[in-house]
Amino acid sequence: MMTNRKLLGAAVVHALLVVGCRSRAAAPPAAEGRGEPVAAAAAAGHPADELARLDPRTPVPLQPMMAWHQKQNMMEHLVAIQRITDGLAREDWEEIASAAALIESSPQMQQMCQHMGAGADGFTELALDFHRRADGIGEAARARDGAGVLRATATTLQACTGCHAAYRQEGVDAATWQARTGATHDPAAMHGGH
Numbered sequence: 001m002m003t004n005r006k007l008l009g010a011a012v013v014h015a016l017l018v019v020g021c022r023s024r025a026a027a028p029p030a031a032e033g034r035g036e037p038v039a040a041a042a043a044a045g046h047p048a049d050e051l052a053r054l055d056p057r058t059p060v061p062l063q064p065m066m067a068w069h070q071k072q073n074m075m076e077h078l079v080a081i082q083r084i085t086d087g088l089a090r091e092d093w094e095e096i097a098s099a100a101a102l103i104e105s106s107p108q109m110q111q112m113c114q115h116m117g118a119g120a121d122g123f124t125e126l127a128l129d130f131h132r133r134a135d136g137i138g139e140a141a142r143a144r145d146g147a148g149v150l151r152a153t154a155t156t157l158q159a160c161t162g163c164h165a166a167y168r169q170e171g172v173d174a175a176t177w178q179a180r181t182g183a184t185h186d187p188a189a190m191h192g193g194h
């Protein structure tokens, strides 16, 4: 239950955030007091650029299709974790093993991670380490070891949060991606074909 004091606290925090954002937006002197919307917009910059400046994580350059593909993978990762915890609560070992298979190591997974991380040092290594940690979930499930499933899931989640703390997507066009990775984008490679 939310007390009045908590509500008040939340309102104050919100107000501070709004004021903070406003004063930052008004900071460039060129945009002040002249009533020139175009100049103001130019000084504030594009919202996507502003977001990129606020976010200190290492950018992973990706073409839009790759970025969307990565987001789909990520959503699938979270569904796998959800299914694993649900399976564990019911001691449904087959469900746990089949959900874990979505995030386990495989040659296709390796190829995908190399492709996604081609423009960001260290990203692919973290990704492969994540999949190796996830391998332990299926192993524990097949041994019907509930505590082992939990431990391997926790270790896997550490890899999720570690990578999220370190990297973010950066949408780039094909020419920029090629320049930053020295590679060409082969959509077939993303689907395990070659």
Ligand code: HEC
Pocket (backbone or CB within 6 Å): 060, 071, 074, 075, 077, 078, 081, 103, 123, 124, 126, 127, 128, 130, 156, 157, 159, 160, 161, 163, 164, 167, 168, 169, 170
């Ligand atoms: C090797 C790096 C890495 C690992 C490991 C990783 N992620 Fe991510 N994840 C990312 C990046 C990069 C993004 C995009 C962040 C951004 O929007 O800039 C992301 C985004 C997400 C998103 C948001 C997707 C969306 O719709 O925008 C979810 C959910 C997510 N990850 C779940 C997971 C889960 C769950 C795991 C582990 C089971 C995991 N990720 C492991 C790198 C990683």
